[in-house]
């Protein structure tokens with residue numbers, strides 16, 4: 001799959017609503033086959049949501065297919081979303097993509113519903129830290145043994161997957177022994193032909209196509225988002241402020257941390273009395 005066509009996917013999948021209601025749209029060159037994988041590569045990994053306290057406990061974000069819990073008990077409630085679950089909710093949403101095919105030989109792209117970043121937790125924060133260069137090999141072996149002609153048709157070039165953590169976490173050089181940080185998933189020759197949709201993809205290498213982080217708080221679909229934007233645009237707003245960004249925890253002074261400190265410390269003005277996930 002060319003990088004241009006994958007860019008078009010990203011555009012379709014993230015900016016327009018994936019579950020397009022326009023079922024008559026032309027599917028030529030847009031057929032996707034979802035490759036069935038054993039549950040150890042996806043759903044089983046969700047059950048370990050509290051197994052890595054050093055990372056986080058994301059169990060409370062699992063409801064609604066990874067969109068997270070509702071903030072209110074009414075039908076138009078927004079959701080609290082944990083970006084780590086991008087893999088899960090992409091998987092759920094692509095089921096509504098209008099150009100799915102059951103026949104891999106007709107597909108223009110093969111989606112691998114592998115929860116790459118969740119499978120990485122055992123290497124990043126768990127007991128398998130010293131074998132982080134193995135991350136992904138089990139999947140590769142499966143793909144080459146199970147219905148091998150699906151891979152062989154284009155040597156994996158038409159395969160893509162979604163990764164919910166930055167490329168930095170998966171690009172550990174094989175020469176680091178013991179490992180410093182990250183798995184070597186994106187360094188593996190076995191996956192060289194596979195496209196990854198990934199937040200903070202690196203600028204080089206066509207395999208990584210950067211996608212936005214899911215916001216921590218959002219509605220279930222673009223119609224609700226549109227009506228909220230309309231309401232905000234029509235309301236009187238005397239002062240505007242938007243800050244999107246976390247982190248900034250390095251020892252050296254930096255803008256992100258200064259803004260966060262400001263928001264956290266200053267309750268007197270009533271401008272921003274708390275750090276808020278937007």
Ligand SMILES: *[C@@H]1O[C@H](CO)[C@@H](O)[C@H](O)[C@H]1NC(C)=O
Pocket residue numbers: 040044045048051122126127
């Ligand atoms: C869950 O975590 C434990 C401890 O790291 C690990 O041994 C096990 O393989 C994990 N299970 C899955 C399904 O990833």
Ligand SMILES: *[C@@H]1O[C@H](CO)[C@@H](O)[C@H](O)[C@H]1NC(C)=O
Pocket residue numbers: 070071072073
């Ligand atoms: C919604 O209702 C359920 C059942 O009454 C309750 O357990 C839950 O806390 C409520 N959620 C919110 C966000 O109010």
Ligand SMILES: *[C@@H]1O[C@H](CO)[C@@H](O)[C@H](O)[C@H]1NC(C)=O
Pocket residue numbers: 126127128129130178
């Ligand atoms: C990983 O390797 C380092 C260095 O060899 C060692 O100190 C550490 O105990 C190992 N960690 C685990 C979880 O085996």
Ligand SMILES: *[C@@H]1O[C@H](CO)[C@@H](O)[C@H](O)[C@H]1NC(C)=O
Pocket residue numbers: 155156189190191192193
């Ligand atoms: C990747 O594609 C090249 C051809 O472009 C092929 O030679 C190579 O074997 C493929 N790699 C794998 C792991 O299938």
Ligand SMILES: *[C@@H]1O[C@H](CO)[C@@H](O)[C@H](O)[C@H]1NC(C)=O
Pocket residue numbers: 262265266267268269271
């Ligand atoms: C806090 O906000 C008030 C009111 O806007 C402002 O006068 C004050 O300088 C701020 N203090 C700090 C520490 O930012």
